[in-house]
Amino acid sequence: WSDHRKRKFPTNFLFGAATSAYQVEGGWNADGKGESIWDKFLHDNPDLVADGRNGDVASDSYHQWRRDVEMLRELGVDFYRFSISWSRVLPTGFENEINEAGFKYYDNLIDELLKHEIQPMVTLYHFELPQPLQELGGWTNPLSVTWFENYAKLVFRRYADKVKFWITINQPNTVCMEGYASGIMAPGLNSKDVGGYECAKNVLLAHAKAYRAYQTEFKKKYEGNVGISIAVNWFEALSNTTENNEAAERARAFEFGLYLDPIWSKKGDFPDLVKKIVDKKSTEQGFKTSRLPKLTAAEVKLIKGSADFLGMNHYTTFQVQPSQTQFEAPSVEDDRNTEYTQGPAWRAAKSPWLKSAPYGLYKACLHLNLNYDYLPIIITEHGWSSDPGLEDQDRVDNMRGYLGALLLAMEDGTEVKGYTAWSLMDNVEWIAGTSERFGLYEVDFESEQKTRTARLSALVYKHIIESREVEDAWRPSNLKIAITKNDKKNNYRVEL
Numbered sequence: 001w002s003d004h005r006k007r008k009f010p011t012n013f014l015f016g017a018a019t020s021a022y023q024v025e026g027g028w029n030a031d032g033k034g035e036s037i038w039d040k041f042l043h044d045n046p047d048l049v050a051d052g053r054n055g056d057v058a059s060d061s062y063h064q065w066r067r068d069v070e071m072l073r074e075l076g077v078d079f080y081r082f083s084i085s086w087s088r089v090l091p092t093g094f095e096n097e098i099n100e101a102g103f104k105y106y107d108n109l110i111d112e113l114l115k116h117e118i119q120p121m122v123t124l125y126h127f128e129l130p131q132p133l134q135e136l137g138g139w140t141n142p143l144s145v146t147w148f149e150n151y152a153k154l155v156f157r158r159y160a161d162k163v164k165f166w167i168t169i170n171q172p173n174t175v176c177m178e179g180y181a182s183g184i185m186a187p188g189l190n191s192k193d194v195g196g197y198e199c200a201k202n203v204l205l206a207h208a209k210a211y212r213a214y215q216t217e218f219k220k221k222y223e224g225n226v227g228i229s230i231a232v233n234w235f236e237a238l239s240n241t242t243e244n245n246e247a248a249e250r251a252r253a254f255e256f257g258l259y260l261d262p263i264w265s266k267k268g269d270f271p272d273l274v275k276k277i278v279d280k281k282s283t284e285q286g287f288k289t290s291r292l293p294k295l296t297a298a299e300v301k302l303i304k305g306s307a308d309f310l311g312m313n314h315y316t317t318f319q320v321q322p323s324q325t326q327f328e329a330p331s332v333e334d335d336r337n338t339e340y341t342q343g344p345a346w347r348a349a350k351s352p353w354l355k356s357a358p359y360g361l362y363k364a365c366l367h368l369n370l371n372y373d374y375l376p377i378i379i380t381e382h383g384w385s386s387d388p389g390l391e392d393q394d395r396v397d398n399m400r401g402y403l404g405a406l407l408l409a410m411e412d413g414t415e416v417k418g419y420t421a422w423s424l425m426d427n428v429e430w431i432a433g434t435s436e437r438f439g440l441y442e443v444d445f446e447s448e449q450k451t452r453t454a455r456l457s458a459l460v461y462k463h464i465i466e467s468r469e470v471e472d473a474w475r476p477s478n479l480k481i482a483i484t485k486n487d488k489k490n491n492y493r494v495e496l
């Protein structure tokens with residue numbers, strides 16, 4: 001695990017930084033933008049936000065996008081992962097009413113990126129459904145599959161010539177289980193028994209329809225890649241007992257297998273383990289049909305193989321044992337029956353769920369290799385939360401630890417094509433507001449321009465990108481960052 005051989009990222013490995021629309025853009029109702037579920041959720045529940053800062057203004061990227069691109073140039077990244085706000089371009093969610101001013105914002109951003117040879121990696125859906133669609137049931141309505149497909153096609157049509165990396169949906173696990181089951185994210189539904197699973201089915205179908213549409217209409221001409229980002233944190237047994245090993249297997253199946261298996265497993269469909277548990281409990285609980293919806297043979301076929309790459313969002317590791325308390329039933333929690341802890345000695349970030357355990361990334365990568373036949377991966381998010389402050393040594397240590405683990409996983413056969421730091425800048429961390437800072441750049445939320453200043457981690461990341469290696473002892477002489485010409489900039493056409 002820790003020999004001292006020098007390992008380097010290959011020259012065609014891509015480095016990037018990420019944000020999402022609600023978290024950075026602000027301009028929540030500017031120039032004809034419609035209301036999204038996050039606008040409504042936090043306007044209706046202001047007390048939910050830890051420090052009261054919601055996404056109304058956020059980091060003001062709606063106006064500060066030139067500075068954002070300048071920061072990306074300072075870092076020397078190959079690509080910028082950002083999301084399009086569905087409500088900004090289609091205020092009602094439907095394609096009959098297009099907000100040209102909203103599209104203009106993304107036109108400007110994309111053109112500015114390309115002008116500086118930074119590739120746009122566009123996420124079509126990062127947690128923000130247009131509110132009018134939520135009022136029709138949101139992702140629990142089977143029509144959501146068509147709503148998303150139509151929206152995706154419209155955006156593909158507009159940008160297929162400029163955007164070569166697409167992510168359909170960010171973290172279906174979060175969208176469904178935190179939005180519809182636990183309700184701690186928008187739209188805040190508490191449908192612990194059925195809603196989360198219905199959402200999972202529809203989100204997967206929506207993703208697959210968008211993928212197939214790209215294949216049919218755009219792939220040949222534009223040769224872009226379409227993937228999906230899934231939260232793949234690592235879940236392992238708290239100790240080596242049969243009960244704990246089985247609980248860890250359940251955690252992996254419910255937390256990410258539910259979304260990975262239908263796309264990448266040999267037979268497609270939801271994991272057998274999840275089907276077996278939910279089907280059995282549903283019968284015992286008096287349901288006539290399983291709370292886990294069935295995928296028809298045609299749906300299994302549609303979803304299977306519907307991605308050019310896995311966008312892996314990885315932050316941390318959880319140690320798993322069977323739940324020590326009885327969950328309310330019926331519920332996803334009761335189905336999964338797990339309890340998570342984290343190593344007491346692991347360094348803790350500002351977010352209560354986030355501790356540093358780089359070996360977990362290595363194990364997760366090997367797990368994916370073994371179970372999903374060496375699928376191509378781009379790390380589409382990894383990051384660390386802190387208090388404000390420019391000397392973020394913890395973030396630096398975390399990034400170095402995880403990039404070191406990634407190099408080992410690649411050496412051991414994992415097909416990783418790129419890495420994305422979350423986040424380019426401080427932003428609205430959902431209900432944590434701005435109380436948890438994830439940025440390589442600090443944002444002064446009190447200032448008029450939402451002034452951005454490079455942290456130590458920005459300089460270290462820049463050095464890693466330039467040198468393509470992780471040097472623990474490297475430190476800049478000061479915290480000034482400037483744009484350097486990078487002749488070796490990657491040509492983004494990655495072979496997947």
Ligand SMILES: CCCCCCCCCCCCC/C=C/[C@@H](O)[C@@H](N)CO[C@@H]1O[C@H](CO)[C@@H](O)[C@H](O)[C@H]1O
Pocket residue numbers: 020170171174231233313315340341342352353381422429430438
């Ligand atoms: C003894 C302590 C044990 C702590 C156990 C806590 C149990 C918590 C239960 C699980 C909670 C899961 C938390 C994991 C969350 C991340 O995977 C998720 N937040 C990643 O989402 C992306 O992360 C960014 C930073 O949070 C976010 O800003 C971005 O929008 C998301 O795409």
